[in-house]
Amino acid sequence: MPDNRERTGGSRVTSSSATGGEQKASEPGVSSADDVRTSGDAPSAEAQVLHLPHFDSNPYQKNLAEALEARGVSVTLASGYPLETMRTVASEGIPDVLHLHWISPYLVGDGRLRSAAKAAVFLAGLFVARLLGVRIVWTAHNLVEHERRHPTFERFCKRFLVRRVFDRVFVHWSSARLRLVEEYGLSGEERADLVTIPHGHYVEDYENDIDRETARNRLGLSDDAFVFLYFGRIRPYKQVPALVEAFGRLDAADARLVVAGNATDDELHERVASRAAADDRVRSVLEYIPDDEVQTYMNAADAVVFPFRDIFTSGSVLLAMSFGKAVVAPESGCLPDVVGESGGVLYDPDDPVGLPTAIRKALSRDVAWMGRRNYETAVGYSWDDVAERTAAAYAELLDSR
Numbered sequence: 001m002p003d004n005r006e007r008t009g010g011s012r013v014t015s016s017s018a019t020g021g022e023q024k025a026s027e028p029g030v031s032s033a034d035d036v037r038t039s040g041d042a043p044s045a046e047a048q049v050l051h052l053p054h055f056d057s058n059p060y061q062k063n064l065a066e067a068l069e070a071r072g073v074s075v076t077l078a079s080g081y082p083l084e085t086m087r088t089v090a091s092e093g094i095p096d097v098l099h100l101h102w103i104s105p106y107l108v109g110d111g112r113l114r115s116a117a118k119a120a121v122f123l124a125g126l127f128v129a130r131l132l133g134v135r136i137v138w139t140a141h142n143l144v145e146h147e148r149r150h151p152t153f154e155r156f157c158k159r160f161l162v163r164r165v166f167d168r169v170f171v172h173w174s175s176a177r178l179r180l181v182e183e184y185g186l187s188g189e190e191r192a193d194l195v196t197i198p199h200g201h202y203v204e205d206y207e208n209d210i211d212r213e214t215a216r217n218r219l220g221l222s223d224d225a226f227v228f229l230y231f232g233r234i235r236p237y238k239q240v241p242a243l244v245e246a247f248g249r250l251d252a253a254d255a256r257l258v259v260a261g262n263a264t265d266d267e268l269h270e271r272v273a274s275r276a277a278a279d280d281r282v283r284s285v286l287e288y289i290p291d292d293e294v295q296t297y298m299n300a301a302d303a304v305v306f307p308f309r310d311i312f313t314s315g316s317v318l319l320a321m322s323f324g325k326a327v328v329a330p331e332s333g334c335l336p337d338v339v340g341e342s343g344g345v346l347y348d349p350d351d352p353v354g355l356p357t358a359i360r361k362a363l364s365r366d367v368a369w370m371g372r373r374n375y376e377t378a379v380g381y382s383w384d385d386v387a388e389r390t391a392a393a394y395a396e397l398l399d400s401r
Helices: 032-037 060-070 080-090 112-131 151-165 174-184 212-219 238-249 266-277 289-301 315-322 353-361 369-379 383-400
Strands: 048-054 073-076 095-101 134-141 167-173 194-195 226-231 255-260 283-284 304-305 326-332 344-347
Touching: 048 060, 048 080, 060 073, 060 383, 073 383, 080 112, 095 383, 112 151, 134 174, 134 383, 151 174, 167 174, 167 266, 167 383, 174 194, 212 289, 226 238, 226 315, 226 353, 238 255, 238 266, 238 283, 238 353, 266 315, 289 304, 289 315, 304 353, 304 383, 315 326, 315 344, 315 383, 326 369, 344 353
Parallel strands: 048 073, 048 095, 095 134, 134 167, 167 194, 226 255, 226 304, 255 283, 304 326, 326 344
Antiparallel strands: none
């Protein structure tokens, strides 16, 4: 998921026509059982769906909500804070479906007691929703929060929710489905509640009208340089200092690394800044990058690097692919499905020399061809298809009440 998120209060999504002319997703590895499960028409009567929590700096939920509205599904986006949620329900009414997304903030706090209290409040709210006849679905964007403050407790809570509370769990890729089954030890009957629905693209969410030469001129990069890009918020699990260090081992005078994004704390900011300053081939822009400047960084790059410790699903990778960029990333989570060998250079995240080796390999690959392949793949993950599958899953749940 692209970072720099902010929660917003409850808001209705106005209807809009679905994006036309896009190829429907044909994700490798989506089983026929999943396709049958998510085929069919939208609910015959307008379904009321509440999505929590909403982060307005990420286009994911906006795109999904607008595409669902075009199919007769009434979507309300809300922050998920308890009082705000109650006000939203009071004004919009009890929803037919509660669609949860990033639920770690409801389960994990800074201490064990705070985590237990947060989880108890969340579980109580879900049980009340069930008593009111609300069907509950969760899109599993992550197995645990990236900061991993209390991973054992979080896994315990999510395993309970998946097995006992949620009516359906949506996953974006077949590899994510397999990993979730393993993580929670799901039985054959419980696996039937998992639905594979791909992550939509970001092709139309950011301006993209400048060419490579213009983008590089703006950033002071030469036309003949091979430019690696790290883009997005800098958080500990993304291992950006390790990326700068790995790039420093690269014996390539014409290679450049651009690090663009704001750090979550001053200590991390200083670590990245100091390591970048030690190599004149590295340019760091350690600040929030406005949406209208995303294209400058993406179009200046030859390859986008994701040095993450672990990946389950990644909207950031879809963003790079939506700009037609090759990818350097760990062979983890969804990436073998989405990127594969033809879309970038994947490496073993447990190999100490995996990242620097992957960076070196990228220099000799046809990254322009990889980028074109990635763009074509991304366009195939249309929000029209995502909404069709999602609406059909809602309809099946409501018909079974």
